[in-house]
Amino acid sequence: MQGIADYEFVRPLGESNYGTNYLAKAPARLGIGAGEVVVKVIAGPTSDDAFRRATRELKHFSVADSDRLVAVYDAGRHGGAFYYAMEFLPLGSLEKPHGEFGTAARVAAVRDAALAAHALHERGIAHRDIKPANILLAEDGGRLSDLGLSQLLSPGMVTTGLGQIGLEFTDPAIMLGAQASRASDIWSLGASLHFAIAGKGVYGDLKGTEPLLLVRSILASQPTISDQLPASARELVEASLATDVAVRPRTAAEVADRISGILAELGTTV
Structure with a gap:
């Protein structure tokens, strides 16, 4: 499937509060070791408001400085859309775990x-x-x-x-x-x-x-x-x-x- 910037999408992961999340191959330039990341893409008629919310979200991630928050690796604009890349946790969420957890x-x-x-x-x-x-x-x-x-x-x-x-x-x-x-x-x-x-x-x-x-x-x-x-x-x-x-x-x-x-x-x- 398609991607954004130098991120090649693997599959969609669903909607979040104001964007669409995709599993993507991690570009080598990130230097993170992981092969895959989650890319949130914000686009469409409400993208200006979403952009403001996204930049606020990124700021809050950065100032909190906690390794218990999902790590954010990259952000940018491409073709009129705003995106950022963050840590991929393959085990899923507490709501929808991928596997059995005690x-x-x-x-x-x-x-x-x-x-x-x-x-x-x-x-x-x-x-x-x-x-x-x-x-x-x-x-x-x-x-x-x-x-x-x-x-x-x-x-x-x-x-x-x-x-x-x-x-x-x-x-x-x-x-x-x-x-x-x-x-x-x-x-x-x-x-x-x-x-x-x-x-x-x-x-x-x-x-x-x-x-x-x-x-x-x-x-x-x-x-x-x-x-x-x-x-x-x-x-x-x-x-x-x-x-x-x-x-x-x-x-x-x-x-x-x-x-x-x-x-x-x-x-x-x-």
Whole structure:
């Protein structure tokens, strides 16, 4: 199939928040060792707005400086389109793993997503879309991906436009107009940890995909914690989902530390 610049596409990987992802052969000039990368391409009638979002995403990737974020290798314009290349994780995501992964491996991926979120928070950035689809599995744990909805933690900034945001993994307060914050990302980490262990979200099986109907359904519901969670994981998830943000862990680093304790209970140091 075709490519962009000196990237030869292997196959499409699907849509992300504002672009199309492709698996591509890595040009030798990158000097990364890996044979393949993911290339996100932003084009079309909304490409100007998408370009602004993409450059913001790249900036947030660079300033966070965390090896638990997906690595970005290259960016540029070609034929009216904007693209950038990033690390390819062949094991898939927590939502759609490519293979069989035990509970410990899934939990370790959430721990690493929490570490990545903390790095963003320390730079004043909220991810806003932490969910199983954006937690990628790696041999050494996991990576947090897709900063397309990330924003600065500035007073008065709220979520406008839901896009492809993972609603069932989003703090309900955000849907009511609250500012994105450490606390809202921690809510998402708690919900993702629940998914990693129980294999389902805290709202069970939601019907339909239309965003406004999903918002109404979620706001009319209360999270339910599965009995499959061990006591330490249940306590962490309950704290992370607390309506009172003062009850939640203060930082995503604390979430990661507590998940490390859960991993120790599971008998692993992944």
